[in-house]
Amino acid sequence: MSGLFASRSVGTTSNGPAPSSELMLQNDRTLANPPEDSISDMSFSSQADYLAVASWDKKVRIYEVSPQGDSQGRAMYEHQAPVLTAQWFQDGSKVVSGGCDNAVRAHDLQSSQTIQIGQHDAPVSSVRAVDVGSGSPVVASASWDKTLRYWDLRQQQAISTIQLPERAYSMDSQGKLLVVGTAERHICVIDLSNPGQIFKNTQSPLKWQTRVVACYPSGNGYAVTSIEGRCAIQYVDDAEQAKLGFSFKCHRDQATPPRNDNLIYSVNGVSFHPVYGTFCTAGSDGTVHFWDKDSRSRLKFSRPVGGTISSTAFNRNGTLFAYAVSYDWSKGYQFNTPNYPNMVKIHPTNDSETKQRPKK
Incomplete structure (x- = not known):
């Protein structure tokens, strides 16, 4: 069932009139005082328009963002190596992060204190604050050491450890659902009950x-994307999956003659709109696409923004969309040149871009 969304080639650079389906990003605001190296992860607080940004410069920065997309820095803390992931606690009081120092750290906004709450045997690729019914916040961390570990801020040791089939590359959680994507294409689904x-x-x-x-x-x-310009829509329940699951091609472009094949790009960012349930994809081709999985249609797509997009995030009500334009390391360290763009752009959204279309 591939290509169900594809009405035109992705990432077109045509200079003709902008079609009504084009996502206009030209006037988006740039985040003030951005990180000094590639941006690996971003997350908005569920309580206020505060954005946490993790970077390869070993820092996590926290910004306050206005409804128009203007921003100012509010806090910053450090790891001892590149930071790969940063996410908020549900109550907006803390940011939790992990990185190549193998550490899981939590920063309290009110006290400005940073503590280490966990340790892995290899870099930490993803963290999430989750509800496991214990009555206190718990942090789940997934690592290249092939484990998923749970941490209680009141304890020094992991309260539980799960052996994963391979190195963890990506993780997300919503409600009682936790999903980990690992090397060798394994997907581990966990019921937080x-x-x-x-x-x-x-x-x-x-x-x-x-x-x-x-x-x-x-x-x-959950949605899962690959380095090969594809996205799959997956359901936990087998009956729902049989009825509603599918995959599609995206972030591809026609090569210029004399080549006649497609250029295929990694899909680096997927974020779901918290109100409408529509979602974005963003990739190494530097384009953003908004999709409606239920009507299997593409809502809007952008032209290339001048660099690879490494991460994306919607704010708590979907009125702001953040995307990081920075090197994604897909071509090796030698392509991370000093003049490569490194910035976060803020796009105020509207319903024509993000609201579901009526089912046909």
Whole structure:
């Protein structure tokens, strides 16, 4: 069921009139005082328009963003190596992060204190604050050491550890659903009602390396993307999956003559709109696309923004969309030149871009 969204080639650079389906990003505001190296992860607070940004410069920065997209820095803290992931606690009081120092750290906004709450044996690729019914906040961290660990801020040791089939590349959570994507295309689905074991082990339906997993706001499924310009819509329930699951091609472009094949790009960012359940994809081609999975249609798409897009995030009500334009390391360190763009752009959204279309 590939190509269901594809009405035109992705990432077109035509200079003709902008079609009504084009996502206009030209006037988006740039985040003030951005990181000094590639941006690996971003997350908006669920309580206020505060954006946490993780970077390869070993820092996590926290910004306050206005409804128009203007911004100012509010806090910053450091790891001892590149930071790969930064996410908010549900109550907006803390940011939790992980990185190549193998550490899981939490920063309290009110006290400005940063503490280490966990340790892995290899870099930490993803963290999420989750509810496991313990009555206190718990942090889940996934690592290249092939484990998923749970941390209680009141304890020094992990309260539980799950062995994963391979190195963890991406993780997301919504409600009682936690999904981990690992190397060799393994997908581990965990029911947080029983957080100490894997509920379902499956494989990505995509043929190439997993790049991102992102859970639906409804908590009944997830999207998974690959380095090979594809996205799959997956459901936890087998009956729902048989009826509603599918995959599609995206972030591809026609090569210029004399080549007649497609240029294929990694899909680095997937974020779901918290109100409408529509979602974006963004990739190494530097384009952003908004999709409606239920009507299987593309809502809007942008022209290239001048660099690879490494991460994306919607704010708590979907009125702001952040996307990081920075090197994604897909071509090796030698392509990370000093003049490569490194910035976060803020796009105020509207319903014509993000609201679902009526089902046909």
